[in-house]
Amino acid sequence: MIYLKKSFVDACPVEEADVCLLGIPFDSTSISHGSRFGPAAIREALKDMEGYDSETGVNPFEKLRIADLGDIEIVPGSYKLTAERIVDTVEWIREQNPEAFVLSLGGEHLVSLPVIETLKPKTVVQFDAHADLREDFIGKKYSHADWAHYVARDFNLVQRGVRSWSEEEGRAIEEVKGNKISGPTYLTVDMDVFDPAIAPETGLPEPSGWSFDEFCNNLDSIKNENLIGADVVEFSPNGFNSPTAFLAANVIKKILSILSS
Numbered sequence: 001m002i003y004l005k006k007s008f009v010d011a012c013p014v015e016e017a018d019v020c021l022l023g024i025p026f027d028s029t030s031i032s033h034g035s036r037f038g039p040a041a042i043r044e045a046l047k048d049m050e051g052y053d054s055e056t057g058v059n060p061f062e063k064l065r066i067a068d069l070g071d072i073e074i075v076p077g078s079y080k081l082t083a084e085r086i087v088d089t090v091e092w093i094r095e096q097n098p099e100a101f102v103l104s105l106g107g108e109h110l111v112s113l114p115v116i117e118t119l120k121p122k123t124v125v126q127f128d129a130h131a132d133l134r135e136d137f138i139g140k141k142y143s144h145a146d147w148a149h150y151v152a153r154d155f156n157l158v159q160r161g162v163r164s165w166s167e168e169e170g171r172a173i174e175e176v177k178g179n180k181i182s183g184p185t186y187l188t189v190d191m192d193v194f195d196p197a198i199a200p201e202t203g204l205p206e207p208s209g210w211s212f213d214e215f216c217n218n219l220d221s222i223k224n225e226n227l228i229g230a231d232v233v234e235f236s237p238n239g240f241n242s243p244t245a246f247l248a249a250n251v252i253k254k255i256l257s258i259l260s261s
Contacts, residue, residue, distance in 0.1 A: 017067035019064050024072050103231065106235070110143060152164065219258065
């Protein structure tokens with residue numbers, strides 16, 4: 001069974017889609033709440049922004065067949081039950097269309113974990129200000145601060161943009177920092193990888209972050225990899241016409257542009 005709360009009309013059937021867009025509005029383990037409103041705000045920005053990418057010379061929203069499946073109907077307060085619904089939904093997508101690129105909108109960073117575990121890439125590339133490699137967070141396992149610990153245990157984790165970590169995470173960072181990208185690859189983008197000057201609406205903003213050009217350069221370096229899925233997470237909108245929402249929408253446009261170019 002799938003658990004989808006439709007909020008937008010599908011551009012095409014799942015079976016024919018190049019990309020399946022899925023919102024996951026869950027933020028029950030973060031200290032700062034609000035990322036559950038991220039998917040709706042990003043969709044609004046996607047509707048209003050220019051689709052044409054002048055750098056690649058393509059409009060990925062016209063070139064790619066995109067099925068917007070709406071949002072997963074999450075279970076507030078329960079990661080376990082929400083994760084089961086995420087797994088069921090992503091499995092259903094792959095059953096309908098094994099070649100579809102799964103693009104998720106968060107939601108807190110923990111929502112990436114069940115998607116990754118279902119798609120089973122060889123490599124996970126993490127663009128993030130924080131390592132998220134704790135073994136637990138304030139005594140709790142499975143949170144926005146330890147999801148990467150589980151990814152690093154089972155997959156080849158490549159981190160970029162990380163500039164904040166706890167003392168206990170130092171050893172884990174050393175263990176993954178030499179990893180190279182190989183095989184089917186999943187990209188996860190935490191919006192706090194950007195400098196707070198251009199992306200203030202995140203749960204834990206960190207100074208000295210990326211510019212959009214730095215993001216594009218890092219994305220360009222993986223464009224020839226076998227990307228099978230991606231997500232954009234940890235955006236907490238403060239209102240309408242959010243600058244961070246438009247930045248997140250441009251992140252999505254760039255990801256789709258490298259798929260279509």
